[in-house]
Amino acid sequence: MAQPSVPEENVGILNSNSFDMADLPTLTGELHDLVARREVLGPCYRLFYQRPLHLVRGRGCRLFDADGTEYLDMYNNIPSIGHANPVVTEAVTRQLELINTHTRYVHENLLDYADELLETLPEPIDRIMFMLSGSEANDLALRCAKLYSGGEGIIVTSEAYHGNTELVSGVSPSIGKDVPMSRTMRMIESPDTYRLGTDEIGPWMCEQISAQIADMRRHGIEFAGVIFDSIFSSDGVIPGAPGFLKSVVDLVHAEGGVYIADEVQPGFCRTGKGFWGFERHGIVPDIVTMGKPMANGIACSGMAIKHEVLDAFARTYPYFNTFAGNPVAMAAALAVLHYLKDEHVLEHVDAIGDKLVDELLAMALKHPVLGDVRGTGLFVGVDIVVPGTTEPDRALAVRLIEQLREERVLISLCGPYGSVLKIRPPLVFDEDDLAFFVAALERALTALGV
Secondary structure, X not given: OOOOOXXXXXXXXXXXXXXXXXXXXXXXXXXXXXXXXXXXXXXXXXXXXXXXXXXXXXXXXXXXXXXXXXXXXXXXXXXXXXXXXXXXXXXXXXXXXXXXXXXXXXXXXXXXXXXXXXXXXXXXXXXXXXXXXXXXXXXXXXXXXXXXHOOOEEEEEOOOOOOXXXXXHOOOHHHOOOOOOOOOXXXXXXXXXXXXXXXXXXXXXXXHHHHHHHXXXXXXXXXXXXXXXXXXXXXXXXXXOOOHHHHHHHHHHHXXXXXXXXXXXXXXXXXXXXXXXXXXXXXXXXXXXXXHHHHOOOOOEEEEEEHHHHHHHHOXXXXXXXXXXXXXXXXXXXXXXXXXXXXXXXXXXXXXXXXXXHHHHHHHHHOOOEEEEEEEOOEEEEEEEOOOOOOEOHHHHHHHHHHHHHOOXXXXXXXXXXXXXXXXXXXXXXXXXXXXXXXXXXXXXXXXXX
């Protein structure tokens, strides 16, 4: 199977459509003043859009700016059950009125959530620890994988994003081409099903991984494992055929490595085919990581793990993270978990996600710049291309998301070429939201003459 062509270098996920501070004089009034004040934050932060948004409140899938303008949020997975969901607000408020402390004291919320969440995972995964961010969860997962396997070498995809600690940044190439990568990390190309011409990419991935393991060993690096999210979010939202990852995980295990499933983005019903994204593939990870969607944006993350993998770490290292697993965060996480079950969110996401893909496929027949539509549940990618080719058109993709902003839809980009619409609304996305989005996308494409 041929390698996908690489027309141009990506600028990194944080710069895909960020505001250029050199354009500050083009802003006026309060927006100008607020953006100018951000100088105190230093130069690392980025703002979305050429004309930044000042958002002040939200509800469900809708956001409102300081002028009262309503927007449809098609991007934010962190408020997984919707902005300002009252079940979370009430649960957090009740717990804040009682106590908020750390895990060196006993508290029911922590234990109740641990037990209930583990029930959603395959039986061999029987331990869970809590952190405050997906970055911290992936950091600890990498440390556990290395100690259990006895190796150091980690394999990721070329556009992976797994977080921003020093350890995890070193295996997150999509942050930007100037960010140094770990010397014991190796990359395989993004599993670009569109340009590879097939969804059955298991053999292709196995070939790439085998080559990288061989290269590690040639350089005296023992293989420790892989960390992938099951829908390859930053690589361009690539669900692939159900089951294709099984042969990959079998290879990783045969080579003595650990499979870390980064479920920060595809977990918690997002893909519609299972509570966890990896369930589409009929596999059991060694470690599963999760992040702030589990508590609707409250600082909370977790690492679920097989006990034998954790024991290798625990024999040497204690672990304490002051406010990880605190009663307030666990109250929020329990509220989300109960909402997902009580409101049958998985079934809703599966059904509405199919409708979303169908609408986009129909639109692609009319607008050939929509080169490929792929997704599962409420996680969809749309390749923006030069019509009649598979050549990515990043400039048009940026213009399109800016035009969608004018049509009051908020969305972003991903993929190796920064040319894939990343469609990932809160899971409460409904028929009205779908109609709003389809109409706005049609108007945006028409306004751009494509």
